[in-house]
Amino acid sequence: MLLGDAINVTHFKSSNNVDIYIGQMDAEWCIRSVPNGGYVLAQIVQACIQQQRNTTTPDPIHVTAHFLSATSTSSFEIHVRVQKRGRNFTNLLAELLQDNATKVTSHLIFGALEPPSDSGKDAINLIPPSPYARRLPLHHHPSNAPRKQLSDRYKFGSRFDATQEPEIVSRNAISSPQRTNSSTVGGGGLDYGIWCGFKDKGETVILANIPFFADISTNAPVLLPKEYRQRLGRSWFPTMVMTIEYKFPLPKLSKDHSNRTIGIFSSTKFIHGTMGRQDMYTEIWTAPCDVGENVEVADGWRDKQFCLAVSTQMALTVPIAWNLAKGKL
Template sequence: MAPFDQAINITKGVHKEGFQVYVGDIDPEWVVGAIPNGGYVLALIVDACIQHQSKAQSGHVDPIHVTAHYLRTTAIARFEVFVRVLKSGRGFTNLTADLVQESQTKITTHLIFGINKPSSGSRTPINITPPSRYARRIPLYTHPSTAVIEPMRHTWGFHSQVNWTKEPEILKRNRVDSVTRTDRNSIGGEGLEWGAWFEFVDKSARITNPSLAFLVDIFLNTPTLLPRSERPGLTTSWFPTMTLAVEFKSPIPALSEKHASRTVGLYSSGRFLNDPQGRHDMYVEVWTAPCNLGEGKEVDGWRDNQICLAVATQMALTIPIEVNQERGRKNTARL
C-alpha cells in the first residue's frame, strides 16, 4: 500500500512482436470494493505511454487524449502494458496500449500524444480564457481555505490517502424542488451535478498527467445523486466504467501562490440513466486549485487564475456491490 505517486510504479520490459512492454504491480489500496479503481488502472497505462514517448524523436511527450474500453475487471496482481505506435506525424503521435493480466486483455486504449503547451508557431492562435466573457470559470463556490472536509465513501480502499469537500450550492440544484427540474413543458434539462475540492494527503504528492487519469474518475455517480424518493430499492452499488475518454486540456502549472501542488477542483454532471444495468453517462472537469485544503486565504479574482486541466466523459453501469466483491474473490482465486 502506498501514496498515489508510489502506487504508479512501472518499469520498461522487453519487446514482444512489435510492442514495447511495460510491467508493474497493481497496488491493493487503490480499489473500489475489491476491484482496482478504473481511473487508477488507466493512470498506469498513461504512465507507461509517457515513459514510451519520453525519448521519442517526434518530441511528442505529452498526453493529449485517451480513449479506454474496459473489457474485463482487473485484479490486484502483476500486469503488462503493451504499447505500439500507430502513426507519428508532425503534430501528433497515435498509440495503442493494452493492459494485460494472465494473458487476458483487461483494458484497451487509443492515445494521442503531442506537445501540450502554447506554441509561437501556431497557425490558429486563438483561446477563450479570462478575462473573456466567453471563458468558463471554475464552477466551485467555496474557497479551499475554508472548505469543510467530508468523510470519504466507505467502499474506496484509498480513503486514507485523500480528502474531499462538499459543495452545498451545487447539491441544492439536484433537489426535487429545484428550478433546474423539468416538466412536460421543459426544453432540455440540467440533469444532476456534483463538485468538490479533492487533495492527496501525502505532502510530497504532486498533480501529474497520470494522476489526472485517476482524478477524472472521482465523482458521485448519477444514481447516488438522486433523492431517495427517486431511487427506491437502490442499495450500496458499484459503478464499473465501460468506456472513458479523457482530454488533457492544459499543461499542469508549477506550484505557486496561485496554484496548489496536490489539490484540484472537481465538477461532474450526468443527464441520462436507463437500461440495461443502470447505464449512465458522466461528464467531468478537473481544475487547478488556488491552495491546499485549509491553507492560504481567499483573494479577489482567484477564480480567473484557475485552469481546467482535463475533461472526460464516461459510460458506467449500476451494479450491486456484492457483484464487485464476488469478482474480486474470483480474480484472487485465479492468481
C-alpha cells in the same frame, strides 16, 4: 501505498514493434474489491508517458479506453505499439493484460501541451478574459470550503482531504429549479463538485494520475434523493468506456496554484436501462491552495484557475455482489 508509488510501471522488453511494461495493481486503490478504473487507466498513461519521454510529443493529449473486464490486484503487462508518428501528434495503441487476457484496450494521442494563453494573431481561444470562456464551476475557495470525506466505498479515501459544495448539492434536490417538466427546454441531470487533495505532502498531481481524479466523482444514482433511489440497493458502477482530453500542462507550485490539490466537477444527464447505463462528464481544474490551508483569499483568485482536463465515461449500475465476487477470483 502512496498513489505515486502505486502507479509504477517498468519497461520489460521490446518485441515485434511492441514495448512491454510490467507492474502490480495495489490493493489499496480499489473500489471495494476491484481496482478503481481511473487508477487502472493511470497505469496505461504512465507507461505511454515513459514510451514518449524522449520524443517531440511527450504529453498525453487524448486517451480513449475500453474496459473489457474487471482487473484484479495482481501483476499486469501493458503492451504499447506506435500506430502513427507525425510532426505534431503520435498515436499509440496500448493494452493492459492480466493472466494473458486483455482487460483494457486504449488509443492514446500524444503531443506537446501548451500553457493557457490568448496570444497569437490568428488564435481562437475560449479562455479568460473571453466572455465565452468556461469559468471555474466550484463556488468556494478550498481554504474555507465545507469539509467532507470521500465515500467509504473507496479504500483510499483516508489519503485525501476533500470539500463539498452546498450550492451544487442543492441543485440535485427535488425542490431545485433544476427539475424539469413537460414545458422545460433542456435542463435536468445531476451535478457533483469537490476540491480534493493529497494529505501526504510528498504526493503531487501528475499527468498520469489525472484519470484517477476523473474517476472518483460520486455516481449519479447515489446523488438522487432517497425517495428516487429506493430500488438502488448496494451497487457498483463499473466503467465501460472512458476518455480523457488533456487541456493544459500542470502549473508549477506557486502562490496561485497548488501542486497536490485539484477541483472536480461532474454532470450526468442520462441513466437508463436494466443495467442503469449512465453517462458522466467531468472537468479537472487547478486549485489555488490546498484544502483547509490557512491562506489569504486574494481578489481575482478564480481568474487564475484553469481546466486541466475533461473526461467522459459510460458506466453501469450493478449489484455490489458482482464487485465482491471479482475480488474472490
